[in-house]
Amino acid sequence: MTAATPQETAPTDRRVSARVGSISESATLAVDAKAKALKAAGRPVIGFGAGEPDFPTPDYIVEAAVEACRDPKNHRYTPAGGLPELKAAIAAKTLRDSGYEIEAAQVLVTNGGKQAIYEAFAAILDPGDEVIVPAPYWTTYPESIRLAGGVPVPVVADETTGYRVSVEQLEAARTERTKVVLFVSPSNPTGAVYPREQVEAIGRWAVEHGLWVLTDEIYEHLVYGDAEFSSLPVVVPELRDKCIVVNGVAKTYAMTGWRVGWVIGPKDVIKAATNLQSHATSNVSNVAQRAALTAVSGELDAVAAMREAFDRRRKTIVRMLNEIEGVECPEPEGAFYAYPSVKALLGKEIRGKRPATSVELAGLILEEVEVAVVPGEAFGTPGYLRLSYALGDEDLVEGVARIQKLLAEAR
Known part of the structure; x- marks a missing residue:
């Protein structure tokens, strides 16, 4: 030798x-x-x-956090996947706001939307798996994909289409390595909102090719004029078993600094992502979770x-x-x-x-x-x-x- x-x-x-x-x-x-x-x-x-x-942040949410600070039970570790009450409330809120019926076991509470996105990709991507990413895209999406071992594949739309990609563009980008398509409506950075018929077309294309979809619904309540928000797994129920929804309290309740987001998905994926979080950050701040519980359980005034x-x-x-x-x-x-x-x-x-x-x-x-x-x-x-x-x-x-x-x- x-x-x-x-x-x-x-x-x-x-x-x-x-x-x-x-x-x-x-x-x-x-x-x-x-x-x-x-x-x-x-x-x-x-x-x-x-x-x-x-x-x-609305006063009643802040007051809920103040009260939570005084309760010693919030000074301790709680389940890594989120307070059971909050997970149940998120399930109820999801049904109320988008018509998507889920169980609390399908929810993982995360430290904001960014952690939700990373952990969702980490739970389903293997090295070399490709993710189709409509562009313009939010800056964090490609980085989260790369950190999870995946390969982002941008598909560019411009002002001539209202910054909305077509099924034809998505199909042109699909390869044998494609595993996931990212779908965001309303969109950051463009403000584009996909009409229901386009949402359905993209969802049915994903089903046809056996693809996962990660859909970011953080701006669900911020639509204007005649535009309407459509939740992808509601429009195309056949996607449920391969659809991951990311959301949070940041935009709807002016709570960007509270850092509470969540992932909704199939139970096996949520369990895997929860295991990851248990080693990465453990539970989200209990005080922030109590504030989020008050937010999602309340009205949308x-x-x-x-x-x-x-x-x-x-x-x-x-x-x-x-x-x-x-x-x-x-x-x-x-x-x-x-x-x-x-x-x-x-x-x-x-x-x-x-x-x-x-x-x-x-x-x-x-x-x-x-x-x-x-x-x-x-x-x-x-x-x-x-x-x-x-x-x-x-x-x-x-x-x-x-x-x-x-x-x-x-x-």
Whole structure:
């Protein structure tokens, strides 16, 4: 037997694993952090980056958390998969809000929607499995897929289709390695909402080819005008055994910082994901779970008031963006984001610079008029900007007016 060479026995010089080292920073959180840092330094920055309601969590939910803090039973470990009362309440809420009938045993309570997404993918993906990801996509989806050993396969839709992918596009992306299709409606970052007939067509295509579907329903209550939310496993019941639903309290109840989400799926998948969570984080904060229990068990008055404000802001931001020459912004039908195309502005001179990408344009906007937006590269589609309209009316108008003034100089 030959001796190993020093090169073969030497430990790797890599300080961070390839798996974790390849993860990109959340672009939306990075933009929000930069905007907040500049604001803290005294600069009048207006931030359109964060995907969170600007409303406080309703008082009755906060009071439930205060009471939970005083109860010693919430000072201890509880089941890793979630408080039994909360899991039952989530099942009841799911039936009430989307018509999807499930059991509490099909629910895993997670530390926010991001953990829900990662654990769902980790529970069903093996190395090399492909996941079809409609783009523009939320920044976390591809990273969660890669962390779980999967391969994200983007399928791009643009403003000409309202940012909605077709069955034909999905079929063109399908290979023998395809295991899952991601479905998100209403969508972050575009605000696109799929009509029921398209939801059904995509669901039946997935059934035909034996694919899993992970559907993110976090914006289920934020739809506007004639748009309607349709839950995929309700529209296509044949999908139930291969469908995973992700949701949470963050958007509906203005509880982004409370970090309570959940996964709904077949019992074997939920059991596997619960086992993973038992080693990763154990149970979600009991105080946050008690607050979430009050939220999901209560009425939807708070989200109705938020939706009215968002609808007003939605119309304002779309009108103002479309007044800018070179900007094309479809009207979003859900969530609280506008996703304008700025491709016609790239390469033009603006204050002595010629931004060639939407990253450079976003940087110029921040530098010149102190408005923070997220470039389309973060969502898999260069040439666009994402602006959240979950901020005050005055800041929204002032921020877009600054952008209007700057981009009017494009030559």
